[in-house]
Amino acid sequence: xxxxxxxxxxxxxxxxxxxxxxxxxxxxxxxxxxxxxxxxxxxxxxxxxxxxxxxxxxxxxxxxxxxxxxxxxxxxxxxxxxxxxxxxxxxxxxxxxxxxxxxxxxxxxxxxxxxxxxxxxxxxxxxxxxxxxxxxxxxxxxxxxxxxxxxxxxxxxxxxxxxxxxxxxxxxxxxxxxxxxxxxxxxxxxxxxxxxxxxxxxxxxxxxxxxxxxxxxxxxxxxxxxxxxxxxxxxxxxxxxxxxxxxxxxxxxxxxxxxxxxxxxxxxxxxxxxxxxxxx
Amino acid sequence: xxxxxxxxxxxxxxxxxxxxxxxxxxxxxxxxxxxxxxxxxxxxxxxxxxxxxxxxxxxxxxxxxxxxxxxxxxxxxxxxxxxxxxxxxxxxxxxxxxxxxxxxxxxxxxxxxxxxxxxxxxxxxxxxxxxxxxxxxxxxxxxxxxxxxxxxxxxxxxxxxxxxxxxxxxxxxxxxxxxxxxxxxxxxxxxxxxxxxxxxxxxxxxxxxxxxxxxxxxxxxxxxxxxxxxxxxxxxxxxxxxxxxxxxxxxxxxxxxxxxxxxxxxxxxxxxxxxxxxxxxxxxxxxxxxxxxxxxxxxxxxxxxxxxxxxxxxxxxxxxxxxxxx
Numbered sequence: 001x002x003x004x005x006x007x008x009x010x011x012x013x014x015x016x017x018x019x020x021x022x023x024x025x026x027x028x029x030x031x032x033x034x035x036x037x038x039x040x041x042x043x044x045x046x047x048x049x050x051x052x053x054x055x056x057x058x059x060x061x062x063x064x065x066x067x068x069x070x071x072x073x074x075x076x077x078x079x080x081x082x083x084x085x086x087x088x089x090x091x092x093x094x095x096x097x098x099x100x101x102x103x104x105x106x107x108x109x110x111x112x113x114x115x116x117x118x119x120x121x122x123x124x125x126x127x128x129x130x131x132x133x134x135x136x137x138x139x140x141x142x143x144x145x146x147x148x149x150x151x152x153x154x155x156x157x158x159x160x161x162x163x164x165x166x167x168x169x170x171x172x173x174x175x176x177x178x179x180x181x182x183x184x185x186x187x188x189x190x191x192x193x194x195x196x197x198x199x200x201x202x203x204x205x206x207x208x209x210x211x212x213x214x215x216x217x218x219x220x221x222x223x224x225x226x227x228x229x230x231x232x233x234x235x236x237x238x239x240x241x242x243x244x245x246x247x248x249x250x251x252x253x254x255x256x257x258x259x260x261x262x263x264x265x266x267x268x269x270x271x272x273x274x275x276x277x278x279x280x
Numbered sequence: 281x282x283x284x285x286x287x288x289x290x291x292x293x294x295x296x297x298x299x300x301x302x303x304x305x306x307x308x309x310x311x312x313x314x315x316x317x318x319x320x321x322x323x324x325x326x327x328x329x330x331x332x333x334x335x336x337x338x339x340x341x342x343x344x345x346x347x348x349x350x351x352x353x354x355x356x357x358x359x360x361x362x363x364x365x366x367x368x369x370x371x372x373x374x375x376x377x378x379x380x381x382x383x384x385x386x387x388x389x390x391x392x393x394x395x396x397x398x399x400x401x402x403x404x405x406x407x408x409x410x411x412x413x414x415x416x417x418x419x420x421x422x423x424x425x426x427x428x429x430x431x432x433x434x435x436x437x438x439x440x441x442x443x444x445x446x447x448x449x450x451x452x453x454x455x456x457x458x459x460x461x462x463x464x465x466x467x468x469x470x471x472x473x474x475x476x477x478x479x480x481x482x483x484x485x486x487x488x489x490x491x492x493x494x495x496x497x498x499x500x501x502x503x504x505x506x507x508x509x510x511x512x513x514x515x516x517x518x519x520x521x522x523x524x525x526x527x528x529x530x531x532x533x534x535x536x537x538x539x540x541x542x543x544x545x546x547x548x549x550x551x552x553x554x555x556x557x558x559x560x561x562x563x564x565x566x567x568x569x570x571x572x573x574x575x576x577x578x579x580x581x582x583x584x585x586x587x588x589x590x591x592x593x594x595x596x597x598x599x600x601x602x603x604x605x606x
Contacts (some may be wrong), residue, residue: 024426044447
């Protein structure tokens, strides 16, 4: 549909002008972050900040990467986020198929449980999880970050994928069985590709939650810093009383870029995916 | 059982029964032995999810409740002393602390302000998106996706830098000199609110926009031809059609904003001057990990859990009333 046609012209121009203005305002913090990362040392700590720089430098980035093991933190963060995305997508796909394609006892109970599970304040579970990880010898490992995040992104992922699995017509399934496909073959070769756009949309949420993790890294990675993730590296530069703003902006830029790339890649599917989930 | 189709061979018939093992909402439930057999498959599919959720969500929640009834401080954690059962002792200690009530109130007000602002901005911009041509729409969409993609911790530090009293551009722009935003209680909360709205309105905007796009054009055109104003179209046509989506984004926002941790922790340096900017989440963390009062921290966690549970029940009732089939 094109509601733009319904709007009279001066109004539309006004709407477009304000849309562009708002876009500039919304994007400004990101611009300021990248700009701050490239400003030379003297310029970033000036009391008359200019919205441009005449002599961009890589000093701040150099400081960030020379900080011990920054590359390692980056890889750790990436390992955590990717493992969480893949594992929770597969597990949620199976679970969503079970609750939409089958009728069985306790199905509704389970669905309500998945909904309630979304409400659990993850941060409040830091205390029992800390003891759990300690008892299983998982403190200071990436596993202590990966496992909880898989669990916490599952309920929302299952809930969101429901709509996508539901949307696949049953006729397709019947046809597959009549043509002699086995259950698992139907699941992985027919249903999985059809639901894939939905999996991409849900993976955005699990990726963000894992990449954003700050509390678990702070609480579970306590003595072995080689297992730390990016937020900890950023905090090295951010001392509340005397922050190294150049370093903070450079580290922030490095930390934001992978997510931006991921978003640009899945942008289309995300918008259509959310549309699919809400049409349900 | 499925009705026997006249031209079906025995083989096909057997396959037909297998098809029945699925879902098909229209077909009657298979009865008897076959029904018991197909009870297995869904549980097989659910097994990984149930194992992960059971071990890392259900069990920790149970543990959280348990810890909140016992005495857990550094002495018990390091195994030096046996723990003792406190009953509701931890809770009565918590409820008699005026700071707890202050933090609870601050959390509710702050979360409510975040939710209302996020929804207002998100919905308004979603409507704006439908009013403009491709270029401005793409620009706003990309900017919003950028804000959405920004990790909580980097967003927090960048906003602090923007509002920095010495080097930030915002104070220069507003001519505020070296006014410190994080010094006063309300201005610090306001600063965090701005950041939270900035990073959470895109979800609302994109979802509501997708919803508006799925409303048939004829309906809107008919309303416009009948002379309805833009506001009237929104109120009488779009809002009722979008209600399910609005319920979903509202609930999601409530959940997320009630649990804000990173922004408060980073932007107000662990809860503000003398704890003036504490919210329940950060409060529980400080109690547990800064002062080793694990049982008090757990009790705060249980209170949060109960509040969010109440929200969920309201949500479920709303869904039920809409007659949504689970």
